[in-house]
Amino acid sequence: MSIEARLAELGITLPPAAAPVASYVPVVVSGGTAYVSGQLPFIDGQLATGRLGADVTLEQGIAAARACGVMILSQLQTALGSLDRVERIVKLEAFVNSTADFTDQAKVANGASDLMAEVFGEAGRHARAAVGVPVLPLGAAVEVDAIVALKP
Numbered sequence: 001m002s003i004e005a006r007l008a009e010l011g012i013t014l015p016p017a018a019a020p021v022a023s024y025v026p027v028v029v030s031g032g033t034a035y036v037s038g039q040l041p042f043i044d045g046q047l048a049t050g051r052l053g054a055d056v057t058l059e060q061g062i063a064a065a066r067a068c069g070v071m072i073l074s075q076l077q078t079a080l081g082s083l084d085r086v087e088r089i090v091k092l093e094a095f096v097n098s099t100a101d102f103t104d105q106a107k108v109a110n111g112a113s114d115l116m117a118e119v120f121g122e123a124g125r126h127a128r129a130a131v132g133v134p135v136l137p138l139g140a141a142v143e144v145d146a147i148v149a150l151k152p
Contacts, residue, residue: 003083017078027079036146041067049139053102065111068144098132105130
């Protein structure tokens with residue numbers, strides 16, 4: 001089954017790839033690896049903003065991380081032409097806009113991690129970092145970047 005067919009089976013429609021908000025490119029392909037810049041969470045076309053532990057619930061944070069994962073897929077599809085070129089999701093890094101006493105960054109990051117496993121199966125299982133930060137660009141609740149191995 002193609003990855004596009006798998007997305008359809010899961011009811012996931014990829015949004016247009018977001019334009020960069022500063023001086024960088026969304027995806028760099030070097031050798032057999034794609035490096036995806038940090039992606040922000042757009043849900044129904046709106047940026048999910050706020051801080052976990054203050055005005056964003058754990059459930060909203062998980063949904064925001066999943067939305068970041070969807071945007072990672074969109075960026076990859078745009079850069080590669082097809083998600084079938086993905087051999088493995090190697091690593092995700094999740095940055096969670098959170099208060100000093102919020103300690104569930106790993107649970108928030110599961111939103112993106114679980115998406116990759118749903119879409120790519122075993123090839124979607126990856127190494128990961130989940131870090132709490134005091135602020136993110138544009139006030140985003142979560143930002144996730146990725147390192148992806150490509151098929152030869």
